[in-house]
Amino acid sequence: MSDSTNGLPPRALAVTRHLLTHGPATRSGLGAVFQLSDASMSRVARQLVEAGVVAEEAERTGDATIGRPRQILTAVPNSRHVVGVKLTGDTAYGVLCDLAGTVIALASLPLPERVDGVVPVDRTVKVVRQLAVRLGKKVPRIDGLGISLGGVIEGRSVVGDGVFLGWHDVPLGDLVSEACGVPAVLTNDVVGLAREQLWFGAGRTHDTFGVITVGAGLGYAVVREGQVLEHLIDNGHLLSHSPLDVSGPVCRQGHRGCVSAYLDRMDVAARLGLDGADVTFEQLAQQDPDWFAGAARALGHLIATVAGGLQTERIVLAGEDVATLYGHPIATETLAGRMPPGAEPLEVSTEPLGFTDWARGAGVVSIQAVLGAL
Amino acid sequence: MSDSTNGLPPRALAVTRHLLTHGPATRSGLGAVFQLSDASMSRVARQLVEAGVVAEEAERTGDATIGRPRQILTAVPNSRHVVGVKLTGDTAYGVLCDLAGTVIALASLPLPERVDGVVPVDRTVKVVRQLAVRLGKKVPRIDGLGISLGGVIEGRSVVGDGVFLGWHDVPLGDLVSEACGVPAVLTNDVVGLAREQLWFGAGRTHDTFGVITVGAGLGYAVVREGQVLEHLIDNGHLLSHSPLDVSGPVCRQGHRGCVSAYLDRMDVAARLGLDGADVTFEQLAQQDPDWFAGAARALGHLIATVAGGLQTERIVLAGEDVATLYGHPIATETLAGRMPPGAEPLEVSTEPLGFTDWARGAGVVSIQAVLGAL
């Protein structure tokens, strides 16, 4: 069993991250990556093997069979386990993950009833604990807990403003940590997704990228030079309200023909007289046959704008229906029309994200915290 | 006289940069900034004093006169001197700068006549040398040379594509370096401006910011987390062609109502049947009374888009007439309309940049190279 709740020292952390995200490698291969001599690399490797995070295996060689065979270092995924929880307005979705971010088990529980429009904090903590206990049964122990929700998070532990839950300045991280006896980290859900992508997705090849989430509203996250931006300066407002068409529909902020007016479901629903919070993709598509094309076009422009502003070729799209939207020819054509003539197309990935994926994001953040990356 | 052409080790460099850009400071003050113990800070300080880059002066104290007085460390601006040269299509503009980037002397020379549309490289090198020799007379010696021009630069020394001069794959840096016997660095002019801003402008308070230049065309540079982006992914195309109005004028790329169509003078001139390369602000304003307002609006949106995409509050505007443009109420109103309600306004600085300022940018890049920051 793992003997430490500690984080790894910086170098060891970097190597572990590399093994987790890029797969097994030899000592000297890693040395080349991290600009370390074989000797130093060897010392780091031993540390990790002793900590149980990394294992050695003999190379099942295919070629070059002369000399001492190289040992392959592999991260041991089940050396640590974490639980990730995503809180929505009424439900806690949980996943059990190993070190590699693989989901081992799922569960969800309803959150307690609201009192005066506010979800009771103490009972929410209990729900999270229940979830952790239930999921934790499958593994020797849980090494960390990650919680994500839509809202303003301060300092990895405090919910500054959790609109969906009616919370304000709630130290949820500490409460959960105490209740469960396990270190807990709290993140904004989109930031958590960005952290997950930084290790296991776009970040493997690019250290600057943008994340765009299309759900009830529009969300963004930014990773610049490997740094995840904790708080947007504008809550995404500047991008959401960039103009497309002065004669288009009006968003709730009063902008005519802005991205939001086309793409933000709350805005579109408000215009159609529907209930914004629960409106679905299908409802909108049925209600307004033109909506789909307009939204696809807005998405194409939005992607181009984010790529141009951040100067990155890599954009991550997230949200349940975003793949469908991006799959619309108008989206891709719009984007292509914005690209310089003859340029390589952008690398846009779409992940059909359900609540489980969001919970996994929270889990990955916990992995990072357990390993000492936060 | 300075005894070395070397660069400083990383720590010493950081301290020098801080002294140059933030003014004099005490040892322990610097220690706090760089998270170094007094002991280590003291060692770094001695290194720098011995190198002549930094001088000590007794604190002319105002208060707290108990105990041993602190020594104030100050960068010695005239410990090094560099020449910065900006090449346009027909002229070389040069400045002599000290370490602090202060311009000590100016000069300019015409470039040689074109042969088959190409400016002869060897004679251009001679012009640069002439400029350096003339400017260098005012100081004991020149420690570095920086050259900037509009075009694609590769590896700090080679002009990959210099459209204004008709050059392609010209190793100008090495040629000048050899001809002058002084290390020379080459940069794209907008990148050079960004580097200058990183040390002496916006970078003093923000380590992520965007630079927008409005001249004959539109230019951008991006600094992310203190890293200057060497090559834009799209030559600014994505931003320049973001839509404002589907019923607006058309740019040369065929986009209707994009930023470029309003703000890029080449585009506007082409539409008015003027010669794009030499068209001035006044000509356009006279020719088309609506142009000014449209351009101001486009600038407002462009600023908002860059700020939103990069997620920075800090934008640097550059170009001869950009202050006038940004000073137009429509620009500021447009920008304000894009900001989230109740948000702090962005920090937008405008610098009326003439050729001398561009040359200074090249000089600052040379300073950075001389000190070892490149």
Add this chain to the structure above:
DNA sequence: GTTAGTTTCTTGCTGGCTGAAAATAAGCCG
């Protein structure tokens, strides 16, 4: 089976850089 050859990994050692603490310096004040 043994030895030579090759490549990988580990260990011993040195050098650079760091911080803590002790020593020294530089000013005040009586």
Add this chain to the structure above:
DNA sequence: CGGCTTATTTTCAGCCAGCAAGAAACTAAC
């Protein structure tokens, strides 16, 4: 001039890196 206070330097021990020598693991002869 000693006593007091604060700033800077020196001394010393610790950490971490690379170099180079050694140990390990394997193949290919002989």
